Amino acid sequence: MGREVIVMVEAECGEKVSVGMLTSSPGEMPVVKPTDLPADLPGRLNTGPPVRMDGAMNTELARRGFTFTTAEWLCVNIDAPEVVAGIHAGYAAAGAELHIANSFSAARHVLEAAGLGDRFESINRASVELCREAIDAAAPHRQWIAGSISTYAAGHDRRNLPGLHALERNVADQARVLAVAGADLIALEMMSDADLCVAMARGAAEAGLPVLLGLICVRDASGRVMLFGRGRDHLYAGENVPLDEVLPSILERMPAGLRLIIAVMHSTAEDTGPAIAVVRAGWDGDIAVYPNTGANNLAGGWDWTDAQTPEAFAASCEQWAARGARLIGGCCGYGPEHIRAMSARLAGLQSEASCEGGACRSMTSVQTNDE
Numbered sequence: 001m002g003r004e005v006i007v008m009v010e011a012e013c014g015e016k017v018s019v020g021m022l023t024s025s026p027g028e029m030p031v032v033k034p035t036d037l038p039a040d041l042p043g044r045l046n047t048g049p050p051v052r053m054d055g056a057m058n059t060e061l062a063r064r065g066f067t068f069t070t071a072e073w074l075c076v077n078i079d080a081p082e083v084v085a086g087i088h089a090g091y092a093a094a095g096a097e098l099h100i101a102n103s104f105s106a107a108r109h110v111l112e113a114a115g116l117g118d119r120f121e122s123i124n125r126a127s128v129e130l131c132r133e134a135i136d137a138a139a140p141h142r143q144w145i146a147g148s149i150s151t152y153a154a155g156h157d158r159r160n161l162p163g164l165h166a167l168e169r170n171v172a173d174q175a176r177v178l179a180v181a182g183a184d185l186i187a188l189e190m191m192s193d194a195d196l197c198v199a200m201a202r203g204a205a206e207a208g209l210p211v212l213l214g215l216i217c218v219r220d221a222s223g224r225v226m227l228f229g230r231g232r233d234h235l236y237a238g239e240n241v242p243l244d245e246v247l248p249s250i251l252e253r254m255p256a257g258l259r260l261i262i263a264v265m266h267s268t269a270e271d272t273g274p275a276i277a278v279v280r281a282g283w284d285g286d287i288a289v290y291p292n293t294g295a296n297n298l299a300g301g302w303d304w305t306d307a308q309t310p311e312a313f314a315a316s317c318e319q320w321a322a323r324g325a326r327l328i329g330g331c332c333g334y335g336p337e338h339i340r341a342m343s344a345r346l347a348g349l350q351s352e353a354s355c356e357g358g359a360c361r362s363m364t365s366v367q368t369n370d371e
Contacts, residue, residue: 039142041098041144041184041185041210042210042259044097044142044144045286045326045327049321049346049347049348049349050317050321050325050326050327050328050346050349051097051098051326051327051328052095052096052097052098052328052329052339052342052343052346053096053097053098053099053100053288053290053327053328053329053330053339054088054091054092054096054098054099054100054329054330054339055091055096055290055329055330055331055334055335055336055338055339056292056330056331056332056333056334056335057084057087057100057102057104058073058104058332059294059302059332059333059334059335060087060090060335061073061076061083061084061087062300062301062302063302063335064083066083067299067300067301068156068296068300068301069155069156069300070300071114071116073105074105074106074110074111074114074116074123075116075119075123076102077102077103077106077123077126077127077130078119078122078123078126081126081130084102084127084130084131084134085130085131085133085134086134088130088131088134088135088138089134089135089137089138090138090335090336091135091336091339092134092135092138092139092143093138093139093336094336094337094339094340094343095139095141095339095340095342095343095344096135096143096329096339096343097141097142097143097144098143098144098145098146098185098327098329099131099135099143099144099145099146100145100146100148100187100189101127101128101131101145101146101147101148101178101183102127102131102148103123103124103127103128103147103148103149103174103178104148104149104150104152104189105150105152106120106123106124106127106174107149107150107152107170107171107174108120108170108173108174109153109154109160109161109162109166109167109170110152110153110154111123113154113155113160114154120173120174120177121177124147124174124177124178124181125177125178125180125181127147127148127178127181128145128147128178128181128182128183129181129182131145132145132182144184144185145182145183145184145185146183146184146185146186146187146212147174147175147178147179147181147183147185147186147187148187148189149171149174149175149178149186149187149188149189149200149204150188150189150190151189151190151191151192151196151200152190161196164195164196164199165199167196167199167200167203168199168200168202168203169203170203171188171199171200171203171204172203172204172206172207175203175204175206175207175209176206176207178207179207179208179209183207183209184209184210185209185210185211185212185261186204186207186209186210186211186212187211187212187214187263188200188201188204188211188212188213188214189214189265189266190214190216190265190266191213191214191215191216192215192216192227192228192229193227193229194227194241194246194249194250194253197213197215197250198250198253198254201213201254201255201258201260202255205255205258209259210258210259210260210261211258211259211260211261212260212261212262212263212288212327213250213260213261213262213263214263214264214265214266214288214290215227215243215262215263215264215265215275215279216228216265216266216267217243217264217267217271217272217275217278218240218267218268218271219270219271219274220240223274224242225242225243225244225271225274225275225277225278226240226241226242226243227240227241227242227243227246227247228240228267229241243275243278243279244278244281244282247262247278247279247282247283248282251282251283260285261285261286261287261288261327262279262283262285262286262287262288263287263288263289263290263327264276264279264287264288264289264290264291265288265289265290265291265331266290266291266292266331266332267291267292268291268292268293269291269293269308269312269313269316271291272289272291272316272320273316273319273320273323276289276320276323276324276325277323280323280324286326286327287324287325287326287327288325288326288327288328288329289320289325289327289328289329290327290328290329290330290331290334291316291330291331291334292330292331292332292333292334293306293307293308293313293330293332293333293334294306294307294332294333296332302332302333304333307333308333308334308338310337310338310340310341310342311341313330313334313338313341313342314338314341314342314344314345314346315345317342317345317346318345318346318349321346321349328342328346329342330342
């Protein structure tokens with residue numbers, strides 16, 4: 001006999017809500033079937049357990065033989081859409097609610113450098129459209145799509161990024177295409193420099209969607225959390241700076257009225273918890289986390305030798321939820337089995353959404369001046 005358990009949570013305003021149903025058969029991992037969750041993303045962030053994000057796209061492509069930085073990798077949305085759709089479907093079936101479209105490497109300056117500038121709109125549009133079709137077919141629960149815009153540059157070398165003004169315009173163009181295609185959110189990924197954060201957020205804001213600002217974080221030898229700007233190759237072409245010092249500078253320059261989510265992303269599981277604490281000390285809005293596991297093998301693939309197990313990842317997710325993360329998923333190295341284990345672990349957690357005057361808050365809008 002299988003079992004079905006209605007999951008109830010109590011928001012801080014005292015209202016009990018049904019957020020999902022756990023179903024399983026003997027020996028199987030329970031899967032969440034949402035019941036009364038809100039249809040809009042801001043409402044969902046304020047109700048129930050943390051929003052379940054998907055896992056990595058690029059490392060799953062690597063599992064299937066696609067090599068980072070190649071033309072084949074850049075054009076996979078158009079030339080092999082069934083591969084990308086299959087990855088999205090796997091995450092939907094594992095319980096993910098928020099999916100990041102495969103537009104990470106589809107900036108205008110990246111595609112033009114590869115001789116693919118004429119495919120800019122089609123590659124970005126396809127990233128959202130094939131994601132939506134795949135996830136709706138794979139799972140019945142309410143799901144959202146984030147259009148990815150990253151600091152990836154031609155040749156995996158951030159020194160090839162355009163100047164800040166040109167970058168802002170390119171981000172605005174990409175965000176527009178993603179929004180028209182049906183994205184619910186813009187995810188700015190692999191952010192490692194304050195000025196890049198500001199320029200790209202200003203461009204993304206023109207699409208009129210909420211923006212997730214994904215910060216790469218690492219602890220230095222003393223244990224201090226740093227915004228990670230210096231790596232072993234030119235993927236990170238800046239310098240590491242203390243996150244508690246640079247975050248206020250980033251936030252005060254965000255476009256006024258922008259619905260913002262701060263994310264700790266592509267950071268190790270060990271560094272993610274301390275980074276959440278630093279973000280929470282300087283930001284009272286929603287926080288997302290999606291760490292990485294394993295390592296780039298520097299040959300255009302991924303090494304899973306020391307990767308976190310699904311069970312260990314699920315336990316970490318519960319800890320991050322307790323620290324206040326409202327969106328949780330995985331970046332490079334994390335696959336569908338990790339998301340399935342995470343979904344089961346997060347299903348019964350109480351909402352951490354704050355309530356004031358009997359009403360739960362929506363996503364925090366930045367109130368600074370856009371000057």
